[in-house]
Amino acid sequence: MSDSEFGIAAEKAPDVVDPALIREAKRGTRVDVAQTGFNPALGRLPTIETQTVSLNTVLAFVPSWTARRIPIKCIGLTLPEGIEFLPPKVDTTKSSDGVELKRIGPPRKNFDEAGDGEKPRKITRIKPPSDALSLQDRLFYLLQPPLESWLAEQELIMPFEPFGYQYEGIAWLFSSHSALLADEMGLGKTMQTITAIRLLLRSGQARRIVLICPKPLIPNWQREFKTWAEELPVVTVEGNGQRRRMLWTMPGIPILIANYESMARDIAEIPEDEQPKFDLLVLDEAQRIKNRDSRTAEAARSIRRRRSWALTGTPIENRPEELAALFEFMEVIPKAANPDLRQLSKLAKKYILRRTKDLVMKDMPPRIDRDAELELTDAQELAYRTAEKEGIIQLNDMGDTITVQHVFELVLRLKQITNFDPLTGESAKLERLMADMEEIGASGGKAILFSQWTKTIDWLAPKLKEFNPLIYHGGVPTKKREPILAKFKEDPDAHILLMSYGTGAVGLNLQFAGYVFLFDRWWNPAIEDQAINRAHRIGVKNPVIVTRFISKNTIEERIDRVLREKRELFAAILGDGANDNVSLGLNATEIFGLFDLKARHKGGSKSIGPKPVEQTTDAA
Amino acid sequence: MSGAGKTEHLRLGFMETMEVDGRGHIGGLLITNQNGRPLEFQCTTPVKPNRTQEILFGESLRAWLLGELIGSTLLDRVSIKPNMIITSDPNLLELRNHTSIPVACAADAKSKLPEQGGTLRLGGSILRFHGGYELDAQTLSKQKHLISDSADLAEPLERVREALAETVKTVFAR
Numbered sequence: 001m002s003d004s005e006f007g008i009a010a011e012k013a014p015d016v017v018d019p020a021l022i023r024e025a026k027r028g029t030r031v032d033v034a035q036t037g038f039n040p041a042l043g044r045l046p047t048i049e050t051q052t053v054s055l056n057t058v059l060a061f062v063p064s065w066t067a068r069r070i071p072i073k074c075i076g077l078t079l080p081e082g083i084e085f086l087p088p089k090v091d092t093t094k095s096s097d098g099v100e101l102k103r104i105g106p107p108r109k110n111f112d113e114a115g116d117g118e119k120p121r122k123i124t125r126i127k128p129p130s131d132a133l134s135l136q137d138r139l140f141y142l143l144q145p146p147l148e149s150w151l152a153e154q155e156l157i158m159p160f161e162p163f164g165y166q167y168e169g170i171a172w173l174f175s176s177h178s179a180l181l182a183d184e185m186g187l188g189k190t191m192q193t194i195t196a197i198r199l200l201l202r203s204g205q206a207r208r209i210v211l212i213c214p215k216p217l218i219p220n221w222q223r224e225f226k227t228w229a230e231e232l233p234v235v236t237v238e239g240n241g242q243r244r245r246m247l248w249t250m251p252g253i254p255i256l257i258a259n260y261e262s263m264a265r266d267i268a269e270i271p272e273d274e275q276p277k278f279d280l281l282v283l284d285e286a287q288r289i290k291n292r293d294s295r296t297a298e299a300a301r302s303i304r305r306r307r308s309w310a311l312t313g314t315p316i317e318n319r320p321e322e323l324a325a326l327f328e329f330m331e332v333i334p335k336a337a338n339p340d341l342r343q344l345s346k347l348a349k350k351y352i353l354r355r356t357k358d359l360v361m362k363d364m365p366p367r368i369d370r371d372a373e374l375e376l377t378d379a380q381e382l383a384y385r386t387a388e389k390e391g392i393i394q395l396n397d398m399g400d401t402i403t404v405q406h407v408f409e410l411v412l413r414l415k416q417i418t419n420f421d422p423l424t425g426e427s428a429k430l431e432r433l434m435a436d437m438e439e440i441g442a443s444g445g446k447a448i449l450f451s452q453w454t455k456t457i458d459w460l461a462p463k464l465k466e467f468n469p470l471i472y473h474g475g476v477p478t479k480k481r482e483p484i485l486a487k488f489k490e491d492p493d494a495h496i497l498l499m500s501y502g503t504g505a506v507g508l509n510l511q512f513a514g515y516v517f518l519f520d521r522w523w524n525p526a527i528e529d530q531a532i533n534r535a536h537r538i539g540v541k542n543p544v545i546v547t548r549f550i551s552k553n554t555i556e557e558r559i560d561r562v563l564r565e566k567r568e569l570f571a572a573i574l575g576d577g578a579n580d581n582v583s584l585g586l587n588a589t590e591i592f593g594l595f596d597l598k599a600r601h602k603g604g605s606k607s608i609g610p611k612p613v614e615q616t617t618d619a620a
Numbered sequence: 621m622s623g624a625g626k627t628e629h630l631r632l633g634f635m636e637t638m639e640v641d642g643r644g645h646i647g648g649l650l651i652t653n654q655n656g657r658p659l660e661f662q663c664t665t666p667v668k669p670n671r672t673q674e675i676l677f678g679e680s681l682r683a684w685l686l687g688e689l690i691g692s693t694l695l696d697r698v699s700i701k702p703n704m705i706i707t708s709d710p711n712l713l714e715l716r717n718h719t720s721i722p723v724a725c726a727a728d729a730k731s732k733l734p735e736q737g738g739t740l741r742l743g744g745s746i747l748r749f750h751g752g753y754e755l756d757a758q759t760l761s762k763q764k765h766l767i768s769d770s771a772d773l774a775e776p777l778e779r780v781r782e783a784l785a786e787t788v789k790t791v792f793a794r
Contacts, residue, residue: 070667072664072665072667072690072693073665074662074665074693074694074697075663075664075787075791076661076662076698077660077661077662078659078660078699079658079659135786135790135791138786138790139783142779142782142783142786143658143661144657144779145657145658145775145776145779146775149656149772149775203657
């Protein structure tokens with residue numbers, strides 16, 4: 001009992017406590033015990049006294065609680081301001097190049113909401129890259145809207161809505177600092193790259209971007225930028241040296257396009273303290289830097305940049321080392337490092353995104369390959385056997401001085417005879433071509449023909465006059481090339497386009513052509529596939545029929561056999577993404593083997609390879 | 621988003637909370653423009669009420685903790701103040717008693733909420749505002765045109781939840 005309660009009892013005692021009760025209480029406390037030691041004290045009656053206590057006394061314990069705000073710490077992230085561009089016109093339905101445009105909608109949330117039985121649309125979220133370690137970096141990517149709604153909200157008007165795998169590719173590129181987009185030709189690497197670039201600029205992740213591509217592809221990139229991101233200002237590095245240098249170093253240009261030659265030349269000439277710095281460097285047809293020691297590769301690596309993307313449909317054309325060259329550019333391996341196949345495979349999983357048509361375009365019209373195995377005409381046969389016999393005798397006579405280049409020259413001579421006999425002009429391939437073209441022309445179809453030699457193309461053109469052939473090869477000035485492609489597309493009487501592998505194999509969209517002829521075989525099926533995919537690509541409405549001319553019992557048949565046997569060698573590196581595009585070129589031993597000759601030097605397995613595509617095709 | 625004028629902007633705040641095992645609750649606030657593009661994000665460290673607070677607040681504990689305590693802190697901290705705050709948790713509506721910014725709970729478009737006082741259809745969602753501030757819906761309906769009819773206002777809340785989960789995984793789970 002508390003003191004206060006005692007106090008209350010004591011204060012009231014005089015009025016309420018009966019003295020008789022007190023006496024009784026005293027009596028009740030009496031204890032009978034032995035009278036020893038302290039015990040006598042226990043026998044005494046207790047003394048009960050009362051005293052008065054004031055109610056104003058401060059109480060010793062009062063439970064109290066005041067609502068106080070708990071201090072809370074916060075983690076914050078401010079996202080960078082993106083570059084604002086003028087929005088495209090709302091009523092735009094056609095791009096400047098006449099492509100039919102379509103506005104895409106945001107993803108539908110669920111089936112019921114659609115209400116029309118439409119399936120729910122997939123949502124593509126941007127994932128933080130595995131090498132983003134800081135929380136802020138990871139949150140930046142997680143907080144971005146799903147790609148579908150991001151693109152829709154910005155009124156991105158597109159010729160067609162991206163496919164699911166393209167959304168994934170865009171999201172992957174957007175969040176990658178080092179990336180090799182190695183989709184098979186025709187799957188839309190250009191569109192995915194342009195859209196990812198657009199999003200980087202919009203989200204403030206990049207302000208200055210440079211894209212390097214082969215010179216013939218510059219008009220193609222300009223056109224694609226116009227189609228896919230009309231509002232983005234694109235400047236091409238061209239003109240005299242002074243102007244080019246100004247363009248390289250001028251700040252405030254969001255997207256710069258340059259060709260490889262310009263890059264290699266101009267960057268070396270800019271003083272160290274004036275070297276431009278980019279947020280992103282994109283290499284298109286990145287196999288151009290497959291030789292790590294080349295001037296081009298060194299120039300690409302020397303450009304200061306925060307992100308490095310490489311685009312190619314053929315990450316490996318001949319040797320695994322080519323992939324290492326790309327990884328070095330992407331700064332994912334140390335300088336001059338030589339990763340083994342296992343390491344390359346591991347890096348490929350992390351830094352390469354490769355999809356094939358087989359995997360993603362199941363509903364795309366098929367590509368129908370047919371090998372036209374032709375007997376040489378009598379005149380060709382005679383010329384061929386004579387040249388082969390004389391050539392082999394010459395090679396044998398050379399003894400130890402023979403080199404692969406000597407053999408290679410013989411191969412080229414024989415291949416040319418399989419195209420047509422230089423003396424009589426007889427050609428089994430031309431006969432077959434004419435027969436096919438009559439059918440194609442009659443049905444209003446269009447065909448593309450590829451040859452290794454501009455000389456063959458020029459020889460073919462007058463013979464195909466009735467089909468209004470158009471010529472597109474290295475000898476055609478760059479400015480005249482675009483009108484040729486436009487004429488081929490628009491002129492219903494132009495039934496055939498004659499192209500060289502070097503100039504026409506990459507980057508062009510010719511999906512309206514239903515037929516492809518490979519008049520002679522390129523050294524590497526990867527290049528052939530690039531050529532074929534000019535026609536067999538996204539947007540194609542009908543099957544594409546590919547005819548490969550192979551002269552029976554000739555060097556063409558032997559080369560084809562050797563290459564076919566080697567196609568699968570790199571599947572281990574690229575995994576599911578590998579397909580027939582990946583193959584080896586011929587090495588020295590194999591070149592000698594074509595004529596049952598033995599390599600005469602120590603480096604029997606050294607790859608001689610053909611000369612670079614452009615040089616070979618145009619040199620002949 | 622159609623009709624978005626150059627100078628007319630709508631800043632949307634998306635607020636969510638999450639319970640962290642044994643450590644209390646954390647909250648996140650994402651500010652976006654009317655197109656859903658992120659501008660700023662703030663999240664709190666975990667907050668756990670003590671026993672006294674649990675007893676004294678009783679049933680109003682969650683509204684106090686999430687709405688007043690976590691919500692107000694987040695709102696104080698963001699440098700870009702939103703025109704409205706959207707959440708999926710009705711407890712966070714309590715925040716409206718401590719701010720002049722309208723706070724609404726996003727209901728799914730298929731939910732059968734009547735479109736009358738206190739609710740507003742915005743994008744693909746129906747928003748339910750705090751019962752004591754029914755004029756909020758009316759005020760915001762003037763800026764309705766800035767939001768596309770097909771916009772999904774529940775989607776950014778998923779982003780906030782993902783960001784909170786990432787924060788818990790990266791920072792608080794250590």
